[in-house]
Structure formats: structure tokens, C-alpha cells
Amino acid sequence: MGEFDIEQVLSQLTLHEKISLLSGIDFWHTFPVHRLDIPSLRFSDGPNGVRGTKFFNGVPSACFPCGTALASTFDKQLLLDIGRLMGEEAIHKSVHVVLGPTTNMQRGPLGGRGFESFSEDPYLAGMASASIINGIQDKKVAATIKHFVGNDLEDQRNSSNSIITERALREIYLEPFRIAVKLSNPMAVMTGYNRLNGEHVSQSEKLLQDILRDEWKWDGTIMSDWFGTYSTKEALANGLDIEMPGPTRFRNPDPVAHSVNTKELHSKVIDERARNVLKLIKYTKMLNLPENGPESDSNNTPQTQKLLKEVAADSIVLLKNEDVLPLNKNSSIAVIGPNAKYAAYCGGGSAALRSYYSVTPFEGIAKKMTSSPKYALGAMGVKSLQGLAENLTNPFTGKRGYNMKFFKEPSSSSHRELVDELNLDLSHVFLADYKNPKLDSNLYFIDFEGDLVVNESGEYAFGISVYGTAQLFVDGKLLVDNKTSQSRGDSFFNSGTSEKKGTIFLEKGKEYKIRVEFGSAPSYTLVNAGVVEFGGGGGVNLGFSKVYEKDEEIKKAVEVAKSVDNVVLCIGLNQEWESESFDRPDMNLPPNTDELVEAVINANPNTIVVNQSGTPVELPWVSKAKGLIQAWFGGNELGNALADVLFGDTNPSGKLSLSFPKVLEDNPTYLNFKTEMGRVLYGEDIYIGYRFYQKMRRDVAFPFGFGLSYTSFGYSDLNIELSEDKLDVTIKVKNNGPYKGKDVPQLYISALNSAVSRPVRELKGFEKIELESGESTLVHFDLPLKECISYFDEYMNQWCAEAGAYTVEIGKSSEDIVLHSDFAVKETTYWLGA
Incomplete structure (x- = not known):
């Protein structure tokens, strides 16, 4: 095949084909047009690692440290290498597009997805994002920066309206995305679930078109978060290229084509959306991955x-x-x-x-x-009981885990049709993407069977949380009923129940028959309102633990500690x-x-x-x-x-x-x-x-940028060279301690006598270095001046590089400043864009 010519391909697509390209066909794949060499692309979650196409019984993967951990390395080269490894993982899963990194801001400590994101500081978050994106895309796998923008908490996340001033939006929440777009050019952007100042981000012309495309000159593909599309015409007209997942809720070809043919929706809108999808298609063709290819765990190498x-x-x-x-x-x-x-x-x-x-x-x-x-x-650290599956033996295979049989009918039916049978050892069973051609709906029933032997007599607790219904039996006797009486909890993406528990005395060495009867999501007795509905068969979590007495466990820990x-x-x-x-x-x-x-x-x-x-x-x-x-x-x-x-x-x-x-x-x-x-x-x-x-001069337990070493580092010889558009800073760092070690000199800028309220200092540069004991080196910070000193002027609706005095501060953390020197900017200038 010759080069994939986007305009030529676009001209040959029918209107229905163009519209079909604008939404997924299932949870992870896009629409193919094989006659024009347009494959189906595979997407995969990517903040912690590349899972592939399955929530349920997926192929094992490399699990990376969480986002806040990755950013705590403060190591741009190491994060680039990690991005490359993510790209390799994607290739082993036949994945064209990684759904990461997560680049939202750490407003506060309670965010449910805070661990996925990088930092409370937009510069660090932006630099970490750019490094990982560059690494992923070095492997020709497309990266997807998310969740654009202001999607910084989980509470009522698909309807929550984030009220943010324009200055905070620009300086804090858009800034890491702007930095990543400038330094790494991610091939895709995923919109957040939230509204921002009154409109859903996934259909915001200001955010998607005016800022992301026109101002920042970014030219990639925009997709929704999963089930994060809220309209047809507005989302299409204002810049959302792909609705995910499929099958579509808002972009059925017939009604959308009717809107185009009746001039309710301009044909150029469909062309532009399809063109942006084809850009992603063209980029991923460099991978030469097979469509719907195999998923492998063979990247588990030394x-x-x-x-x-x-x-x-x-x-x-x-x-x-x-x-x-x-x-x-x-x-x-x-x-x-x-x-x-x-x-x-x-x-x-x-x-x-x-x-x-x-x-x-x-x-x-x-x-x-x-x-x-x-x-x-000493103490239990889990919210619900630990996994049951690892304690069971499959009665049919003799291996760890259980046997599960899938039926169309419940256990009360006199005739049951067996449609599937699996032997697994997973305690958390999420069936959102389980498929079987013998099933004609999402309503089905599963019987789990396993044998249990404990090595210590005592009281034991069994627990079940479920999105669907479930009952657990021990030797045929009902112990846990999460079917006839259910209570809302936060399991299964906030769709499921709280954990129901039952306790029983078990004898050491005796074999017990454990049976769980599960009904899939349509059997659920509670109403799901205000949650992101993942659909499919729901799920069940199987818990088990010895009943521990708090004071006794702490007493045991104390005795061990004394010894x-x-x-x-x-x-x-x-x-x-x-x-x-x-x-x-x-x-x-x-x-x-x-x-x-x-x-x-x-x-x-x-x-x-x-x-x-x-x-x-x-x-x-x-x-x-x-x-x-x-x-x-x-x-x-x-x-x-x-x-x-x-x-x-x-x-x-x-x-x-x-x-x-x-x-x-x-x-x-x-x-x-x-x-x-x-x-x-x-x-x-x-x-x-x-x-x-x-x-606020408020003390913290530990400040941003803080971290100790087994050695000690000294900073000296701060030198600043200022040009019209550059700030070139050099310092000398010496390892004064007895061990080889790594250090992170951090560069902060402080504005003196500004016309507006400014932070005491803001991170604008960092470098990670490694030195032998007694060794010293020069560390250079070569920074764009306007990005170091600007604030966003809401009245002018532009960034303002304000004339005045500034201080360069070199610190070991945001609180431990060891070197500083002033410089002056003579003329105020305004700028916009990346």
C-alpha cells in the first residue's frame, strides 16, 4: 500500500462511513473501513500500565508506580524511559493508543484519582506528562493526555460544574496541558466528565477549539472519556472527534446524516471530525500492528x-x-x-x-x-475483607481458585443451559466487558465453587460486594445474602453495594464447600443514579478473613517489636x-x-x-x-x-x-x-x-519538593544570564557526604512588587543529577523567560510578562531555599499561545 493520504481517503468515504468513524464500536475499538485501508484501532487504559482490552480476566501487565510517585522522581530522563516501556507494553497488547497520562491537578488531598495525577504544581505535572508522552510516542504508540480540564474530583463527576476563574484556569489547570502540548505533542486528548463554568468540557468550543487548537496550534484527535459525551450536535460542532466507548449513544449514522442532509449540521463539521480521526489512524499505521491482534504478557523480561x-x-x-x-x-x-x-x-x-x-x-x-x-x-488495612479466591482450591482442577459456570437461568430453575465454564483465582470479578455469543443479553447467572481449608481454628468472616446480586453458602447453608437486601456502596465504580458479611467458626484442617450464586447487573435491586454506568454484567467481590481482635493484634505486634x-x-x-x-x-x-x-x-x-x-x-x-x-x-x-x-x-x-x-x-x-x-x-x-x-504562612508536615538522602549536597556559585527571551541560570552542586547519590536542585521564581497578587514562589525548573562522594558539577537551567515570570491578565485576556524585579531561588525543597539572586525585566509584554 502507498502512503495513507488523509484528504484522498476522506474524499472517498461515504457520509455514513465518516459518521461511523466518530464513535467506538465497543469498549476499546474504533470503526474500520477496510476498503480504504482504515483499520480498527485499539485503545487501552494507561495511567499505571497498559491493561489491554479486558477488565475481566485480563492478560497480566507491567504495573508502574502511580502518578504521584512517578513525579516524585523529578527525573525527566527516567520518565522518558518509563514512557518508552509503556509503549512497548502497548505493542505487546496490540494497542495503538494509550489512554494516559493523567494530568489533572492535586487541588487537595482527597481526590479519588489523585494518585493517578502527578502533582499540585503545574510545571512539574507538565514536565512529567511531556516526558512520558515523548517516551510512549518514541515507540510510535499514540499517547492520550487526560482529563482536559478541571476534572479534579470524583464527587458527581459527570455533572459537576467546576467554577474556576480565568486566571486560575490558565495558570494552574490548563498549564500542565499547555506545557505537554508544547514539548511532546500528544496525538490525542481525552476530555473530562465535568462541566467547566457552565458547559461540559466535551462540548466546549472555547476549550476544544479556541484554546487547544487555535491558540496552542495543536492538531490531534479529541476523544471523550468513557460515557462522557452529553450531546450530538453541540459536541460535534464544537470539536469532539470521537465518542467513546461504543456502541454510540449520540452518533448513530442515520439521524446524524439526516441532520447533515437537512442542513441542521454542516457537512464540514463531519469532515473536520473525520479528518482528525484519520490523523490518528495515519500516525498509528507506523506500528504495523494487526487489527484486533493478540495480547501477550511476554514483556515480563529482566x-x-x-x-x-x-x-x-x-x-x-x-x-x-x-x-x-x-x-x-x-x-x-x-x-x-x-x-x-x-x-x-x-x-x-x-x-x-x-x-x-x-x-x-x-x-x-x-x-x-x-x-x-x-x-x-498489627492491624487490618483493607476496607473490605481480603480476597477469598487465594484461599480456595478448585474442586475440579486441584489448583488455587475456583470453578465458575455461566448459565442463562438462575439456580432456582429446573432446567439450566450451561453457556461457559472457567477456572480462575480472581477475587475481584468485574464483568463489564465479558462477552459470550451464547448470551443474548447482559442477564446471566454464575455459580462459583471452591473448597476451603484453614490452618487455624477460629471465627472467620466472608464478605460480598456486588453489582448485581449474590449469595454465599458454606456447606450448603446460606451465610451471606447480598441479594434480597442490598445497600449502596462504592464498589464497581460507585455502582455496586457495600460489603455484606457473615461469620462462622471453622475448624483447622476440615474441608468446607464454598458456593457463590451470582446474578449479573440486570438483577440488581438498587437504582443507579448519578454514576458513570459501565454496563455489561456487573461484578462481584469475594472477601474472606480470620476475625481479628484489635487489642490482641496490637499486643502481638508490640511483643514482636520488643524482640x-x-x-x-x-x-x-x-x-x-x-x-x-x-x-x-x-x-x-x-x-x-x-x-x-x-x-x-x-x-x-x-x-x-x-x-x-x-x-x-x-x-x-x-x-x-x-x-x-x-x-x-x-x-x-x-x-x-x-x-x-x-x-x-x-x-x-x-x-x-x-x-x-x-x-x-x-x-x-x-x-x-x-x-x-x-x-x-x-x-x-x-x-x-x-x-x-x-x-498563608501555614506550616505543613512535609513541604512540596522535600526529600532526604543518605548523603548531603551543597549548592554554590549561582549565576544568572538574562537575554530578551531566555533565563540562563547556573549553579555548582557538590556531594559533601559519604555516599554516591542523586539530588534535585529546584529553581523557583519570586515576583517582587507585582501589580497583582502572586505566589511567594513558583517552581520553574529542576534537574536530577548523580554524584559520587566528593564530586561536584555545574547544573544549567535554560528557561524561556516569559514562561518563568508571567501571570494571566484577565482584563487583557493574555499572559503578562510584567516589568519589574524578580528573584531566582534555588532550593532543596519549596521551603528550603539556599541560594538566591535578583534580576530585572524592563518592559511589560503580552503573549498568548504555547
């Missing part, structure tokens, strides 16, 4: 594992170290806590995926030691607490965690607390902790990466990508982080994150 460990380790932030780290491998060590033997490798929702493997903190630490460390649970030299106390959140579709109600750690931390620290002062969360948590005991590490949701390799940092095989170099306030009430969105009467007021304006804390 090289992949090495890079995943490197980025996980470099994202880890050492927050406190009072002579307790690095650990001695010959010391006696206990690993305690709810996250010690639990792999909190990713957040929930679209970011969740089935990983190649996962390494827990306990496993990673144990590999470093000659004898296995001591262990105690060793050092304790690594692993706490935090997981994908149940931080997930798409709902926001956290508070900054608290799971119940009983703070009590556990206090007790263990009192029992053994040489305790290193390791917190895993994608966003900030309150740390009421922080003053008592000698050691504190922020380890995020670190992907497949978190356990190994954490062990490397704990024992000094890797010198920690992560810097916080967002501020950790002391308490929830301190954060700038405390009064405004919810949707009230259809709108959410961005009352903090431009003062989010450290911009707010510094302006």
Missing part, C-alpha cells in the same frame, strides 16, 4: 523488571531519618503492619490491572536477609481507599493504624514507618518516629525497591510531588472539595498546594 525497580526506588521519599537508616543486614528486624504482606501496588478504578507479579515489602526485605524477618499483622533491633512498620492505603468514582472522606489512615504505630514506636524507638498512599495522609505520631518513608503505590517491584532503599543499596532521592498538610483542615480546598447543588467552587483560586501554605 529488563522490564529492572526499570520498574529503578523507578520505584527513585520515587521513594525519605521523610525522616534520625540515625536509623540505612539498616544493617545483620541486625534483627521485624516487618510489621497491614501492608507488610499485602502488595499495594496500584490504586483503583481505571488504573487497576492484573500485574505480572507483585513483591510485598516483607518479601523484598526477606530477600536481603540471611534469615526471614519476624512478622506481625528485635529494628522494626519496619508498613502501613498505608490501597486501591480500596483511593479509587476512581469516589473521593476520600478524610485524610485518615485505616482504622486502628495510628494506634498500632504509637504502640510499636513506644515498644521499639528504632522503628522505620513506611507509608504507602498515592496522596497525603495525616501522621499524628510523626514527631515520635525516628524514620519515615513515603513509598506510594510502587508497582510490581515496590517490595524490592523498598528493600534496596532500607538497606542502602539504593540511596533515596525522591522528592515530594505534593505537600503533606498536618491535618485536613489546613488544606486550601477544605471548604470546597465537594459538589454542592451541581457545582464545585475552586475558591482557592491560584493558591493550591505550596502556593497556599506559603502565602
Whole structure:
């Protein structure tokens, strides 16, 4: 075939074919026109890793650290390499378009998808986005920056109206997208679910046409978020190229063609939308991927594992170290806590995926030691019960898991037609994309069967949350009924029930027959209103755990802590607490965690607390902790990466990508982080994150950009060279400590005597360097002057590079400024665009 000529192809398409190109045909694929060499493209979720085409029983994938972790590396080259690995993962899944990165802003600490995003700072978020996009597109896979724009909380997300001033919109919320468009040219943009100042973003002419295309000169493809299209004519006319997913709700060819033929909708609108889709088609043709190609887990190579460990380790932030780290491998060590033997490798929702493997903190630490460390649970860290499937044995195969049989009729029917049978070991079963040609609707029934043997007699709890209906039986007796009486919860993208539980005494060594009878989504007894409806067969989550007595578990942990030299106390959140579709109600750690931390620290002062969360948590005991590490949701390799940092095989170099306030009430969105009467007021304006804390002189637990090392670095010899359009800054950095290590000098700009209210300082540059002990180097910041000094002038509706005095500040964090020097700009200029 010759070169794919967009205009020639466009001229040969029928009106119906053009319209068909403007929506998906299913959850992950676009419409093909084979006679004109237009293939069906495959999309895949991509914030944490490339899942492929299946929520249910998907092919395992590489799981990357969450967005806030990736940004905490402050390493543009490493993020470029991570983007390339994402591109390779996409190719192994036959994916043409990765749905990431997520580039929304961290207004406050409670956002359900906050862990997916990068930072509270637009410059850091933009640079991280650009690096990852460039890496993905180096592999000729298209990247999709999302969610454009102001989609920064989950509360009533598909109807919430984000009320944002024009200045805040430009300086904070659009800015990371502008930076990424300028530096990486993403092939696609995904619109948010939300309204912005009264209109849904997916049909906003101002945002999609005036700013993104005309002002920024971007020339790619715009798609909706899944079920985030709200009109036909307005969305088409104002710039939304693809409605996702399919089949379409708003772009059926017959009525849209009728609108064109009756001049209700101009034909050039359809041509322009189709032309933009063809641009994406042309770009992805460089991949030479087969249409509807195979999905493989063969990228689970030593090289992949090495890079995943490197980025996980470099994202880890050492927050406190009072002579307790690095650990001695010959010391006696206990690993305690709810996250010690639990792999909190990713957040929930679209970011969740089935990983190649996962390494827990306990496993990673144990590999470093000659004898296995001591262990105690201490407290439960999960919101619902842990997975049942891993405790079951399939009665038909003898392997871990269960047998599941699919029927058209419920168990009460005298005649049931078996339509499918699978043997799996998944406790979380989401059937949104399960398909079977024998089923003529989304109503079907599944029987799960597995055998259970426990190794300790006692009370055990079984739990079920469901989008549909489900009942759990033990030896034929009903124990959990989530069918006849259901209560709303936040499971399954906020569509499902809360977890129903039942307890029973189980004897050690005795075999119990476990049976779950599930009815798919149409059997659900509750009404789903105000949620994004993913459709399909719904889902069921199967939980199981021994019943623990809180005081007894803490007592056991204390006894273990007293018996060793050092304790690594692993706490935090997981994908149940931080997930798409709902926001956290508070900054608290799971119940009983703070009590556990206090007790263990009192029992053994040489305790290193390791917190895993994608966003900030309150740390009421922080003053008592000698050691504190922020380890995020670190992907497949978190356990190994954490062990490397704990024992000094890797010198920690992560810097916080967002501020950790002391308490929830301190954060700038405390009064405004919810949707009230259809709108959410961005009352903090431009003062989010450290911009707010510094302006208000409010202390935080740990500031933006902060992170310790096992070595020390000195900064000197600040030099500024100013030209008409450039700010060239040079500093000398020396490793004054005993270890090789990495450091991140951060460049902030402070405007003096501005005509408008300005932040105390704003990040405008950073570089990551590595130095041997005693080694020094010159670090250069070559920055565009207008982008360093401008604010957005709402009256002029342009960026204003204001005449006046400015200070360059070089810091080890947003609070720790060690060098500074002034410069002056003589003339005010205005500008617009990228």
C-alpha cells in the first residue's frame, strides 16, 4: 500500500462511513473501513500500565508506580524511559493508543484519582506528562493526555460544574496541558466528565477549539472519556472527534446524516471530525500492528523488571531519618503492619490491572536477609475483607481458585443451559466487558465453587460486594445474602453495594464447600443514579478473613517489636481507599493504624514507618518516629525497591510531588472539595498546594519538593544570564557526604512588587543529577523567560510578562531555599499561545 493520504481517503468515504468513524464500536475499538485501508484501532487504559482490552480476566501487565510517585522522581530522563516501556507494553497488547497520562491537578488531598495525577504544581505535572508522552510516542504508540480540564474530583463527576476563574484556569489547570502540548505533542486528548463554568468540557468550543487548537496550534484527535459525551450536535460542532466507548449513544449514522442532509449540521463539521480521526489512524499505521491482534504478557523480561525497580526506588521519599537508616543486614528486624504482606501496588478504578507479579515489602526485605524477618499483622488495612479466591482450591482442577459456570437461568430453575465454564483465582470479578455469543443479553447467572481449608481454628468472616446480586453458602447453608437486601456502596465504580458479611467458626484442617450464586447487573435491586454506568454484567467481590481482635493484634505486634533491633512498620492505603468514582472522606489512615504505630514506636524507638498512599495522609505520631518513608503505590517491584532503599543499596532521592498538610483542615480546598447543588467552587483560586501554605504562612508536615538522602549536597556559585527571551541560570552542586547519590536542585521564581497578587514562589525548573562522594558539577537551567515570570491578565485576556524585579531561588525543597539572586525585566509584554 502507498502512503495513507488523509484528504484522498476522506474524499472517498461515504457520509455514513465518516459518521461511523466518530464513535467506538465497543469498549476499546474504533470503526474500520477496510476498503480504504482504515483499520480498527485499539485503545487501552494507561495511567499505571497498559491493561489491554479486558477488565475481566485480563492478560497480566507491567504495573508502574502511580502518578504521584512517578513525579516524585523529578527525573525527566527516567520518565522518558518509563514512557518508552509503556509503549512497548502497548505493542505487546496490540494497542495503538494509550489512554494516559493523567494530568489533572492535586487541588487537595482527597481526590479519588489523585494518585493517578502527578502533582499540585503545574510545571512539574507538565514536565512529567511531556516526558512520558515523548517516551510512549518514541515507540510510535499514540499517547492520550487526560482529563482536559478541571476534572479534579470524583464527587458527581459527570455533572459537576467546576467554577474556576480565568486566571486560575490558565495558570494552574490548563498549564500542565499547555506545557505537554508544547514539548511532546500528544496525538490525542481525552476530555473530562465535568462541566467547566457552565458547559461540559466535551462540548466546549472555547476549550476544544479556541484554546487547544487555535491558540496552542495543536492538531490531534479529541476523544471523550468513557460515557462522557452529553450531546450530538453541540459536541460535534464544537470539536469532539470521537465518542467513546461504543456502541454510540449520540452518533448513530442515520439521524446524524439526516441532520447533515437537512442542513441542521454542516457537512464540514463531519469532515473536520473525520479528518482528525484519520490523523490518528495515519500516525498509528507506523506500528504495523494487526487489527484486533493478540495480547501477550511476554514483556515480563529482566529488563522490564529492572526499570520498574529503578523507578520505584527513585520515587521513594525519605521523610525522616534520625540515625536509623540505612539498616544493617545483620541486625534483627521485624516487618510489621497491614501492608507488610499485602502488595499495594496500584490504586483503583481505571488504573487497576492484573500485574505480572507483585513483591510485598516483607518479601523484598526477606530477600536481603540471611534469615526471614519476624512478622506481625498489627492491624487490618483493607476496607473490605481480603480476597477469598487465594484461599480456595478448585474442586475440579486441584489448583488455587475456583470453578465458575455461566448459565442463562438462575439456580432456582429446573432446567439450566450451561453457556461457559472457567477456572480462575480472581477475587475481584468485574464483568463489564465479558462477552459470550451464547448470551443474548447482559442477564446471566454464575455459580462459583471452591473448597476451603484453614490452618487455624477460629471465627472467620466472608464478605460480598456486588453489582448485581449474590449469595454465599458454606456447606450448603446460606451465610451471606447480598441479594434480597442490598445497600449502596462504592464498589464497581460507585455502582455496586457495600460489603455484606457473615461469620462462622471453622475448624483447622476440615474441608468446607464454598458456593457463590451470582446474578449479573440486570438483577440488581438498587437504582443507579448519578454514576458513570459501565454496563455489561456487573461484578462481584469475594472477601474472606480470620476475625481479628484489635487489642490482641496490637499486643502481638508490640511483643514482636520488643524482640528485635529494628522494626519496619508498613502501613498505608490501597486501591480500596483511593479509587476512581469516589473521593476520600478524610485524610485518615485505616482504622486502628495510628494506634498500632504509637504502640510499636513506644515498644521499639528504632522503628522505620513506611507509608504507602498515592496522596497525603495525616501522621499524628510523626514527631515520635525516628524514620519515615513515603513509598506510594510502587508497582510490581515496590517490595524490592523498598528493600534496596532500607538497606542502602539504593540511596533515596525522591522528592515530594505534593505537600503533606498536618491535618485536613489546613488544606486550601477544605471548604470546597465537594459538589454542592451541581457545582464545585475552586475558591482557592491560584493558591493550591505550596502556593497556599506559603502565602498563608501555614506550616505543613512535609513541604512540596522535600526529600532526604543518605548523603548531603551543597549548592554554590549561582549565576544568572538574562537575554530578551531566555533565563540562563547556573549553579555548582557538590556531594559533601559519604555516599554516591542523586539530588534535585529546584529553581523557583519570586515576583517582587507585582501589580497583582502572586505566589511567594513558583517552581520553574529542576534537574536530577548523580554524584559520587566528593564530586561536584555545574547544573544549567535554560528557561524561556516569559514562561518563568508571567501571570494571566484577565482584563487583557493574555499572559503578562510584567516589568519589574524578580528573584531566582534555588532550593532543596519549596521551603528550603539556599541560594538566591535578583534580576530585572524592563518592559511589560503580552503573549498568548504555547
